[in-house]
Amino acid sequence: xxxxxxxxxxxxxxxxRVIGGDYVxxxxxxxxxxxxxxxxxxxxxxxxxxxxxxxxIAEQNSKLIIRYANFTSNYRMNIVIKDNATINxxxxxxxxxxxxxxxxxxxxxxxxxxxxxxxxxxxxxEVIIDGTNIIAESEAVFNVTSLNVSNSAIKAxxxxxxxxxxxxxxxxxxxxxxxxxxARIYRTLVVHVLDRTNMSIPNANVNxxxxxxxxxxxxxxxxxxxxxxxxxxxxxxxxxPATQGPVFLGNYFVNAxxxxxxxVTNISFTPYEPDVDIPLTKSIILTFKEIIVTSSIIPSSNxxxxxxxxxxxxxxxxxxxxxxMTLASIFLENNATLQxxxxxxxxxxxxxxxxxxxxxxxxxxxxxxRIYIQDNATALINNSVFQCASIIIKDGSLDxxxxxxxxxxxxxxxxxxxxxxxxxxxxxxxxxxxTMVVENSTINTENTTFLIDAHGSLYVSNISASxxxxxxxxxxxxxxxxxxxxxxxxxxxxxxxxxxxxxxxxNRSVPNATVRLYRYIxxxxxxxxxxxxxxxxxxxxxxxxxxxxxxxxxxxxNYMVSAYHELSQVNVSxxxxxxxxxxxxxxxxxxxxxNITTQTAVQARALINETLTITGTVFYNHGxxxxxxxxxxLKIAETGDMWNATADANGRFSVNINAxxxxxxxxxxxxxxxxxxxxxxxxxxxxxxxxxxxQSIWENPSVVYGTSTLAAVIIIxxxxxxxxxxxxxxxxxPPNRMNDRDLVGWAxxxxxxxxxx
Numbered sequence: 001x002x003x004x005x006x007x008x009x010x011x012x013x014x015x016x017r018v019i020g021g022d023y024v025x026x027x028x029x030x031x032x033x034x035x036x037x038x039x040x041x042x043x044x045x046x047x048x049x050x051x052x053x054x055x056x057i058a059e060q061n062s063k064l065i066i067r068y069a070n071f072t073s074n075y076r077m078n079i080v081i082k083d084n085a086t087i088n089x090x091x092x093x094x095x096x097x098x099x100x101x102x103x104x105x106x107x108x109x110x111x112x113x114x115x116x117x118x119x120x121x122x123x124x125x126e127v128i129i130d131g132t133n134i135i136a137e138s139e140a141v142f143n144v145t146s147l148n149v150s151n152s153a154i155k156a157x158x159x160x161x162x163x164x165x166x167x168x169x170x171x172x173x174x175x176x177x178x179x180x181x182x183a184r185i186y187r188t189l190v191v192h193v194l195d196r197t198n199m200s201i202p203n204a205n206v207n208x209x210x211x212x213x214x215x216x217x218x219x220x221x222x223x224x225x226x227x228x229x230x231x232x233x234x235x236x237x238x239x240x241p242a243t244q245g246p247v248f249l250g251n252y253f254v255n256a257x258x259x260x261x262x263x264v265t266n267i268s269f270t271p272y273e274p275d276v277d278i279p280l281t282k283s284i285i286l287t288f289k290e291i292i293v294t295s296s297i298i299p300s301s302n303x304x305x306x307x308x309x310x311x312x313x314x315x316x317x318x319x320x321x322x323x324x325m326t327l328a329s330i331f332l333e334n335n336a337t338l339q340x341x342x343x344x345x346x347x348x349x350x351x352x353x354x355x356x357x358x359x360x361x362x363x364x365x366x367x368x369x370r371i372y373i374q375d376n377a378t379a380l381i382n383n384s385v386f387q388c389a390s391i392i393i394k395d396g397s398l399d400x401x402x403x404x405x406x407x408x409x410x411x412x413x414x415x416x417x418x419x420x421x422x423x424x425x426x427x428x429x430x431x432x433x434x435t436m437v438v439e440n441s442t443i444n445t446e447n448t449t450f451l452i453d454a455h456g457s458l459y460v461s462n463i464s465a466s467x468x469x470x471x472x473x474x475x476x477x478x479x480x481x482x483x484x485x486x487x488x489x490x491x492x493x494x495x496x497x498x499x500x501x502x503x504x505x506x507n508r509s510v511p512n513a514t515v516r517l518y519r520y521i522x523x524x525x526x527x528x529x530x531x532x533x534x535x536x537x538x539x540x541x542x543x544x545x546x547x548x549x550x551x552x553x554x555x556x557x558n559y560m561v562s563a564y565h566e567l568s569q570v571n572v573s574x575x576x577x578x579x580x581x582x583x584x585x586x587x588x589x590x591x592x593x594x595n596i597t598t599q600t601a602v603q604a605r606a607l608i609n610e611t612l613t614i615t616g617t618v619f620y621n622h623g624x625x626x627x628x629x630x631x632x633x634l635k636i637a638e639t640g641d642m643w644n645a646t647a648d649a650n651g652r653f654s655v656n657i658n659a660x661x662x663x664x665x666x667x668x669x670x671x672x673x674x675x676x677x678x679x680x681x682x683x684x685x686x687x688x689x690x691x692x693x694x695q696s697i698w699e700n701p702s703v704v705y706g707t708s709t710l711a712a713v714i715i716i717x718x719x720x721x722x723x724x725x726x727x728x729x730x731x732x733x734p735p736n737r738m739n740d741r742d743l744v745g746w747a748x749x750x751x752x753x754x755x756x757x
Contacts, residue, residue, distance in 0.1 A: 008294045011035035011062070018042055020568070029054050031062035031085065038065045046073040055098075058085035066092040066113075070223060073097050079117075089113040089132070106370070110134070120156070121390050127153075158183075160239070167279045168233060175239050175272075183239035185246075187269055189232045190283040193224050193256045198229025201288070204258040208232055211251040211266065219252070236269045246272050254284065261288040304328045307336035307357075318343040330368075332357035332377070340364045353377035353396065361386060361403075373414075381405075457665040494546040498574070499581045502537045502563045509537025512588070513565040514625075517541050520558040533563075545576045564625050594631070594678050595621045598672045602685035606659040607692075615654045618647050618681070626651025630672045636660065645674070 008027035009016075014052060016035040022043045029046075031037055033315040035058075046055055055077035058064050064081065067090040074097070080088045080522040081102040088109045094117040100482065102108055102122040112131040119139040127142060129149040133313035134140065136156035147165035149172075157415055158165075160181030167175075168186045177183050193204040204224040209216030221229035236250035250269030255262065263286040270278045305327050307313055314337070332338055338383035339360040347368035347407045357377045366386040381400045391398065393411040399420045407427045416671055502513040513533045518525040530540040545557035557576035562569060563584035570584050600616025614634060618627040630647040632655065639660050 009037075011037050018044060028057070030059040031064060033060035033062065035062040036065070037063070038067065039069045040065075040067040042069045044069060044071050046071075046077055055521050056080070059083040063087065064088070064512065066091070066094060068092065071095070076320050089115065097688045158385075161481050170702055171277060172275045177239045177241050179241065181239075184235055185237040186233045186249075186273060186658065187236050187279075188281040189234050189254070190268065190281060191222075191224070191232065191254060191256065192229045192283070192285045193228045193230070193258070193263070194285060194287045195261070196287065196289055200224075201258050201672045202226045202228055204230075204256050206230045206232070206286075207255045207257075208234065208251050208257070211253055216253060224256075236270075237272045239269060246270070246386075246744070254286065256286040256288075263288050300566065304331065305338070306331045306336045307338060308332075310335045312337040312339070314339045314341065314347065320339075323520065330359075332359060340366065342644055353379060356448065382585075437645050492542045492548040494548060495577045496545045496557070496576050498541045498543050498561070498576060499579075500541065500561055500563070500584055501581065502533050502565065502584045502586075503537075504586045505566075507585075509533075509535075510563075510565050511535050511537055512561050515539045515584070516562045516564070517543060518560045518562065519556070520560065521545075525560055543576055558561065569625070596627055596672060596674050597621055598681045598683050599668060600670060600683070600685075602668055605688045605690060606691060608659060608661055608663065610659045612659060613654060614657060614668075614670070615652070616670070618651045618653070618674075620674075627672070627674050633671040633673075635669045637669055638664070639666070663689050665689075685733065 007025065008030060008124075009025055010030045012032045013034045015038070016027065017040070018036045019038070019040050020042060024044075024045050024047050026047050029037065037058075037463060042202075049746040054427050056064075056079045058081045060083045064085070064087045066088070069094045070114050072093075072095040076095060077098040079098070079100045081100075081104060083103070084105045086104050086106045086108065087102055089547055090109070090111050094113065094116075094215060098117065098602060099119045099121070100115075100117050102120075102124060104124040106124070106126065107126045108122060108124045109456070110127075110132045111128045114133045114597045116135045118136065119138045120134070122141065122464070123143040125145040125146050127147045129147075129152050131150075134152070134153045134154045134156060136154075139157040139160060140154060141158055141159045142163070142165060144163040144165070145162045146163060147160070148168070149166070149170045150168040150169065150599055157176065158172055160175070160177045161185050162180045163182070165177075165181070165183040165231065166186065167184070169188055170185075172185075175185075176185050177447060189208065191206050193201045193206070195201055202224055206222045206449045207218060207219040208225065210219050220232045222232050224230045234250070234252065237248055239246055246442045246625050248271045250271065251266075253266045255264045265286060267282060267284060269282055271280055285541040292328060305313075308331075325343060326348070328347070329686040330338065330347055332352065333354040335356045335358075337360065338360045339362070341362045341364060344365040345367075347366070349369055351359065352370045353369050353371070353373045354375045354377055356375070357375075359371075361377045361379075361381045361384040363382075364384045366384065368386075368388045371379065371388055371391045373391065373393045375395060375455040376397075378397040378399070379391075381398075381403050383402045385404045385406075387406040390408040390410060393414040393416070395411075395413050397415040398409075398411070399417045400421045401417075403423065404422045404424075406424045409423075414703070429436060434664075482738050498517065500515050502510040502515065504510050511533055515531055515533060516527055517529040519528045529541050529543065532542065535537045543559060545555070547554045547556055557647055559576060560571055560573045561582055561584060562571045563586075565586065568586060570586055572582055574580055574583055584687075597619045598616055599619065601612060603612055606612055618630040619625065619630075620631065627647060628653060629650060630653070632645040632647060632653045634643040634645075634657060635641065636657075641658070641660070643655050643657050645653050647656045657668075665686065668687060670685065673680045
């Protein structure tokens with residue numbers, strides 16, 4: 001029971017959210033049956049008046065979620081989770097000067113959080129602790145079916161009373177098991193496989209055996225990745241009630257194989273000790289005695305080199321000086337691969353790449369007469385210098401990075417990437433390029449003509465062209481950070497990169513924030529891009545800064561960047577003259593909006609039973625952010641007819657309704673409800689229902705005459721006759737022959753006489 005001056009937070013069969021801001025609660029938190037309490041993006045402090053209170057109780061299938069929030073207390077308090085309630089800590093900081101007691105039939109999760117408490121007692125079928133630091137003054141007791149702890153640290157005495165606990169790369173101060181408990185510690189082995197030249201070997205087989213004798217027991221198998229590395233999780237200790245301590249299992253030997261090559265070594269992990277920080281990973285290098293060259297023979301000097309049918313050859317030298325080799329010609333076809341590393345290769349003739357063949361140059365020098373790349377073959381050039389009269393590509397790929405090329409380039413239907421490269425040549429011509437990327441490169445000599453005739457995807461970025469830059473592409477072409485002496489092209493848009501970094505009031509990055517980019521068109525803002533920040537609070541846009549039409553240039557780089565998170569907003573205006581980094585900082589706590597607004601229009605006049613389409617958009621009042629999936633209710637006040645709908649992800653809705661069957665004036669009520677914060681907006685719209693098309697929305701109702709008017713007069717006459725007959729009063733009979741206008745006059749005269757009588 002809290003003190004008389006305190007205030008309790010009680011959540012029943014509903015969901016309560018505490019989002020954004022600093023909160024102080026002087027009473028208790030009580031989650032009753034099916035109650036849900038979400039504390040997110042907040043600082044929440046329990047300010048108690050007495051020690052040892054059960055200040056937070058969750059029971060009867062309730063749920064407590066603390067997400068991206070700080071939850072602290074000043075006096076001693078206890079957290080009790082019972083009666084099948086569940087609790088989730090997600091990227092939270094929880095400091096409780098008391099006990100945490102959890103009893104649940106569901107999963108308990110503690111993810112990427114920091115928890116400080118006196119004691120933890122947890123009973124649940126499954127507990128998952130990942131990326132979390134836990135400090136408990138006394139102990140953490142788990143009565144579970146399954147406990148999985150990974151990438152975490154627990155500074156407490158951990159007691160397992162039931163079930164199996166697995167600790168993966170976790171730092172545990174003390175571990176004990178009793179009754180039906182069992183604990184296992186796993187640590188990671190990192191194996192790097194190399195050949196004699198220290199070249200990483202991908203796809204090598206790695207087997208790990210437990211050292212139980214001359215043979216050993218195979219316990220794990222892995223294959224190295226593209227960098228020659230394999231990571232394996234290995235059991236190093238077990239804890240059982242009968243052993244009264246850990247049983248060490250961390251002695252292994254590791255064997256790596258690749259084709260006919262093999263390497264083996266023994267390893268031993270550091271045994272677990274209480275109150276000692278032991279290494280959680282162990283890294284080793286296995287080196288083959290051989291140089292890995294498969295299925296081919298290096299030819300003698302001035303002979304042809306021919307590789308085909310998945311054959312591969314590595315010409316390699318790592319002595320620090322280039323090894324020199326001369327060949328007549330090179331033929332690579334049918335998935336063959338030639339890799340030249342640390343070598344200087346002279347080819348007197350032509351290099352042919354066909355049928356998915358691959359040529360790889362790394363830290364090498366290559367001279368040839370010509371290079372032909374066709375039939376989906378590929379040349380990969382990195383940190384190298386190569387020279388030839390020309391490279392000719394047809395239905396092939398060329399990837400050049402951090403290199404220097406002397407020669408011409410002619411390509412048709414090619415995929416080309418040129419990055420951080422210097423090009424010396426007279427003609428670079430790419431026609432019908434499927435995909436072309438030119439980035440961070442320079443094209444040298446005044447006479448160079450850079451021709452791009454693109455019919456596919458084209459990306460040109462950070463280019464300095466000292467010669468003539470000619471670009472021909474269908475429609476509008478986008479280029480990024482390109483400098484040039486002269487350019488001949490039409491409909492070019494020059495783009496720069498805008499890096500938006502969203503931070504909060506604590507100068508921390510804000511993930512999952514919505515960022516919108518608006519361009520100033522005169523005095524108006526037009527949205528041109530949007531995105532969501534990554535885990536580091538960053539989203540990157542490519543934005544137009546300039547348009548070029550032949551030689552005329554126009555600056556178009558004035559933008560406003562807006563960030564939204566939990567429906568708070570911050571705006572920054574920029575002039576994009578180069579690549580730009582901008583910080584969008586929420587200086588105040590992120591809070592919900594004040595309300596919502598519905599924008600729609602309703603037809604002023606309709607026919608009887610006409611189908612009307614009502615469309616609109618629901619906005620938050622804080623700015624242009626729309627309300628996702630708002631609930632829409634439409635009602636005609638006079639008839640009670642109702643329709644329901646749901647807005648889409650952009651806050652838009654469209655509903656077909658039927659006009660009433662009786663002419664008259666009506667009121668349409670549109671009610672929109674936000675499903676996140678339960679805000680409601682009610683709008684009223686007046687419209688009129690008429691009987692004939694002549695009274696449509698396009699005519700002035702004050703000058704409409706016709707059968708509807710005659711019908712109304714006849715109805716009035718009938719009513720008058722009936723009333724006078726009932727009251728047995730004298731009434732006037734109209735002449736037998738009257739047109740519509742005479743009949744109207746007679747009716748008016750009758751009404752005047754009746755009034756006088």
